[in-house]
Each structure stands twice: as C-alpha cells, then as structure tokens.
Amino acid sequence: MTGSASAQADTPEDSATATTYAARDHARAQESAATVADRSWVPADTFPDTTDHPEGQRLVWAETVAGGGYAHKVLAPGAVVELTDLEGESCAQLALFWAGRPWERLCVADTVKVQWNAYLGAGALLLSDQGRALASLDLDESGRHDTFCGAATAEQNRERFGDGEPWSATPAARELLKLAAAKNDLAPRDLPPTVSLFKGVKADPDGRLRWTGGAGAGARVRIRAEAPLLVMLANTPHPLDPREDYTVSSLRVLAWKDRPTAPDDPLWESTPEIRRALSNTAEFLGAAA
Amino acid sequence: MSAETVSETVVPARAPWSGLVRAGQFLSIVDLGGNQAVDFLLYDAADTDLRYSAQNTVAAAGALFLTTGSVLRDVEHRPMATVTADDCGRHDTIGGACSKESNTLRYGHQAWGQHACVENFLHEGARWGLGKRDLTGNVNWFMNVPVEDDGCLGIVDGLSAPGLQVTMRAERDLIALISNCPQINNPCNAFDPTPVKAVVTAADRATEGGGRA
Numbered sequence: 001m002t003g004s005a006s007a008q009a010d011t012p013e014d015s016a017t018a019t020t021y022a023a024r025d026h027a028r029a030q031e032s033a034a035t036v037a038d039r040s041w042v043p044a045d046t047f048p049d050t051t052d053h054p055e056g057q058r059l060v061w062a063e064t065v066a067g068g069g070y071a072h073k074v075l076a077p078g079a080v081v082e083l084t085d086l087e088g089e090s091c092a093q094l095a096l097f098w099a100g101r102p103w104e105r106l107c108v109a110d111t112v113k114v115q116w117n118a119y120l121g122a123g124a125l126l127l128s129d130q131g132r133a134l135a136s137l138d139l140d141e142s143g144r145h146d147t148f149c150g151a152a153t154a155e156q157n158r159e160r161f162g163d164g165e166p167w168s169a170t171p172a173a174r175e176l177l178k179l180a181a182a183k184n185d186l187a188p189r190d191l192p193p194t195v196s197l198f199k200g201v202k203a204d205p206d207g208r209l210r211w212t213g214g215a216g217a218g219a220r221v222r223i224r225a226e227a228p229l230l231v232m233l234a235n236t237p238h239p240l241d242p243r244e245d246y247t248v249s250s251l252r253v254l255a256w257k258d259r260p261t262a263p264d265d266p267l268w269e270s271t272p273e274i275r276r277a278l279s280n281t282a283e284f285l286g287a288a289a
Numbered sequence: 290m291s292a293e294t295v296s297e298t299v300v301p302a303r304a305p306w307s308g309l310v311r312a313g314q315f316l317s318i319v320d321l322g323g324n325q326a327v328d329f330l331l332y333d334a335a336d337t338d339l340r341y342s343a344q345n346t347v348a349a350a351g352a353l354f355l356t357t358g359s360v361l362r363d364v365e366h367r368p369m370a371t372v373t374a375d376d377c378g379r380h381d382t383i384g385g386a387c388s389k390e391s392n393t394l395r396y397g398h399q400a401w402g403q404h405a406c407v408e409n410f411l412h413e414g415a416r417w418g419l420g421k422r423d424l425t426g427n428v429n430w431f432m433n434v435p436v437e438d439d440g441c442l443g444i445v446d447g448l449s450a451p452g453l454q455v456t457m458r459a460e461r462d463l464i465a466l467i468s469n470c471p472q473i474n475n476p477c478n479a480f481d482p483t484p485v486k487a488v489v490t491a492a493d494r495a496t497e498g499g500g501r502a
C-alpha cells in the first residue's frame with residue numbers, strides 16, 4: 001500500500017466508505033448526482049425527452065449506447081425500435097433472433113437475395129433463415145447502411161487500433177455481441193452475419209467496395225418487430241471506416257409498443273416476396289397462439 | 290490423377306459432399322457440366338466454432354467476388370483457405386444457400402417440396418456434429434451475382450463452362466462442406482443441376498490443377 005492509503009486507513013472518519021453504513025450512503029447518493037448521458041432509463045417512460053416518439057405510445061426501452069458499447073432486449077411482436085445517430089458517428093451492428101427460438105435468426109444472405117436488393121431502406125424486411133420476416137424497416141433517414149461487411153473482430157481491431165478486447169478503449173463489435181449472446185445463453189456459433197446501420201458501403205460493378213460514411217447527426221431508423229424479437233446491437237466503428245482513430249459516437253435507442261404489419265398495411269402487398277415473408281410469420285404466430 | 294491425389298469424388302447432381310482437407314493440401318472443385326453452383330462452407334477441424342465468414346472475407350478484401358488470390362476468412366478474421374487457381378474468374382459471397390423456406394419467398398409455396406442446399410448442409414453437416422446453429426452465409430462457387438448501382442442484385446446466367454475449376458489451399462486442417470445446388474427456379478445451375486468433382490491433392494501437386502488462371 002502507498003503511504004497515503006495507509007494514512008487514510010488510519011483515519012476512517014475522513015473516508016466516505018470506511019464503514020458499511022457510510023458505503024451504503026455513498027452508493028445510494030450516486031443516482032441523483034449522476035450526469036452521465038450514455039445510460040438507460042428504467043422504467044423507460046422516465047426518459048426525459050418525450051418529444052421524440054409518437055404521442056401516446058408507451059416506451060418500453062430507452063437507452064443511449066456509448067460508442068464502444070452494446071445493448072440487447074427482448075421485444076414483443078409489433079414493438080418499434082427507433083435508433084438515432086445522435087452526433088453522426090454511431091454505427092449499429094445489428095443481430096436479430098426469434099426470441100425463445102434463437103436458432104432462427106437474421107439471415108443477411110436471404111435478406112438481400114430474396115428482396116433483390118443489397119441496400120437496406122424503408123420498406124425492407126429483415127428476414128430469418130426460416131423464410132420469415134423478423135422485422136421491417138419503417139423509417140430510414142440515413143440511407144447509409146451495409147449488409148456486406150458485418151461486425152469487426154478483435155483481430156481486426158488489434159490491427160487497426162492496437163486492441164479489440166471488450167475492456168479496451170477500442171472494443172470490437174463481435175466481442176461485444178459475444179457478451180450480449182452469452183447473457184442470452186447463446187454462444188459465438190449462434191451469432192449470425194449482421195447488418196450495419198448508419199454507416200454505408202456501396203459496391204462497384206466489379207464488386208469492389210466503397211465506404212460511403214454516414215448521413216450526419218440526428219438520422220433515425222425505425223425497426224418494427226414482426227415476431228418476438230431478441231435484439232442485440234453493438235455501437236462500434238464500421239470495419240471499412242478508413243479513419244485511423246476509433247471514431248464512434250452515442251446511439252440512442254427508444255422502443256414502444258405498437259402492432260405488427262397487417263394485410264391492409266401498404267407494406268404487406270408491396271412485393272410478392274414481402275407478402276409471403278409476412279404471411280409466413282403471421283402463419284407461424286397464428287398456429288402457435 | 291497422379292499419386293498425389295488424396296481423394297477424388299464425383300458429387301452427383303443435387304447431392305452433398307464433405308471431407309477433411311489438411312493444412313497445405315489443395316481442394317479443387319470441377320464444374321463438370323458447366324454453370325453449376327456449388328454451395329460451400331468451411332470449418333476449422335480442430336474447433337468448428339471457427340467457421341467461414343463471408344462478411345470477414347469480403348471486408349478484408351474490400352471486394353465481393355472471389356477469384357485467384359482471395360483469402361477465405363473465419364469468424365475471427367483469420368485465413369482458412371487461399372484461392373490459388375480459378376478458371377471462372379468470379380464466384381459469389383453474398384447469395385447464401387437456397388432453402389425450402391426461402392424458396393417459398395422467392396417463388397411461392399408451390400416450391401416448398403423441392404430439395405435445397407440447406408437440406409444438404411444439414412444432412413452432411415450432421416456427420417461432423419454440425420447442426421442448424423452452425424450454418425452461416427456460404428460461398429457459391431461458379432455462381433454469378435452482380436450488384437447494380439441501386440443495390441439490385443440477383444442470380445443471373447453463369448460465367449462458368451464444362452470443365453472449369455477452382456482450387457484453394459487449406460491454411461489449416463479444415464472440414465469442407467459442399468452442397469451441389471439442386472435449385473431449378475433460377476439460372477444458378479442453368480436450370481439443370483449437374484455433377485461436380487471434388488479433388489483433394491497433396492501439398493506440392495495441386496497448383497497445376499487450376500487451369501488457365
């Protein structure tokens with residue numbers, strides 16, 4: 001021990017945490033004194049800014065995920081998740097699972113192939129590997145997303161930034177998603193290919209990829225759960241982000257109760273593939289209900 | 290084939306194949322009939338959690354298509370195999386495997402009864418203890434999937450021809466899983482699934498197996 005520490009130990013009355021009672025008071029005083037912006041609000045309707053989600057919708061998730069952080073939540077069918085790139089430098093690596101049946105999960109290959117489009121936008125579905133819609137994109141103010149490159153790994157972050165471990169200053173998306181998976185009793189082999197939101201990539205005719213960056217501060221994406229959904233996301237730099245620094249800013253997550261897409265909604269009949277994917281989901285939920 | 294051939298298997302149309310490819314050995318896939326998509330996955334034989342990652346492969350290369358020099362990477366970004374020769378020039382990384390389930394989306398529920406690559410992967414993977422949770426986005430050798438400027442992508446007529454082949458070198462001991470694609474609703478097999486050949490050769494032999502690349 002250092003001299004000052006042992007001196008402190010000799011004068012417990014000067015320490016705020018020298019006794020169990022003092023330590024308890026010290027712990028309990030922290031919440032009201034906190035000024036941390038990157039945090040969750042529980043209950044979600046204690047989230048201070050009520051202007052940003054539709055009136056009358058009850059919030060079920062309110063969280064601001066720091067750059068280098070992650071979040072996960074189980075949502076009922078119909079819940080709408082709104083992600084906001086608050087300062088323009090967030091990048092959400094998104095993994096989706098059918099809650100309670102996690103072997104059915106986001107299939108990026110089917111998502112782009114079935115819908116004949118590699119670039120996600122409003123009106124696109126996020127498909128499972130079982131021919132069902134897991135979620136739909138209701139709103140897209142960014143237009144900069146990526147289905148090609150997935151989550152950066154610890155190995156890649158070591159090469160780019162010197163470290164990629166979760167406890168480092170430069171965590172890799174895959175390491176964070178492994179932790180989110182573990183908390184849902186899932187293993188690395190359960191992690192599917194992911195999609196990146198708020199940072200885009202385009203392919204040229206020869207298949208070479210070009211990083212297109214983000215759309216600026218304040219862009220929002222809304223994702224509607226079409227099935228019971230386990231959502232995992234990591235907020236980390238995109239693998240093709242050319243900047244030398246680990247550049248990522250806070251991501252706000254709000255979710256509220258709503259209803260799944262129904263046959264009389266315009267999305268249902270927008271394409272034959274979307275109609276059949278939504279029908280497959282509704283059929284499954286109906287048979288199991 | 291020469292004495293250096295470790296194994297040589299004709300994979301019937303619509304059927305799976307799997308095999309062990311040791312570090313330094315070469316695996317060649319020969320498109321016997323032409324324009325036959327070969328769905329393909331790799332697993333580290335010592336730790337099957339380490340499996341092919343299409344996204345890491347694409348991100349590291351900054352390119353969607355595979356050809357000579359392409360490095361197939363695992364989920365932790367490490368090299369699994371390197372393409373050493375390629376007659377075709379372009380292979381797909383983003384289209385994934387056909388399934389009975391996705392066929393219902395792509396073509397309608399009348400297509401449910403057709404055989405599909407995911408059935409092959411599940412059947413063949415079970416021999417190695419691999420199950421549903423172990424499937425992921427795969428390579429499609431000989432399959433042509435262009436991406437337009439607006440993002441429109443799709444499986445179009447192939448660039449391959451009878452006898453063309455692709456060869457890769459294993460960077461460690463690998464389990465290779467093949468589905469000789471049975472799809473008949475799009476041009477990935479020229480609407481006519483045909484046999485392919487899988488050839489494993491010893492280390493110093495197979496570089497000449499890749500043809501004109």
Ligand SMILES: [Zn+2]
Nearest residue numbers: 387406470472
């Ligand atoms: Zn197939």
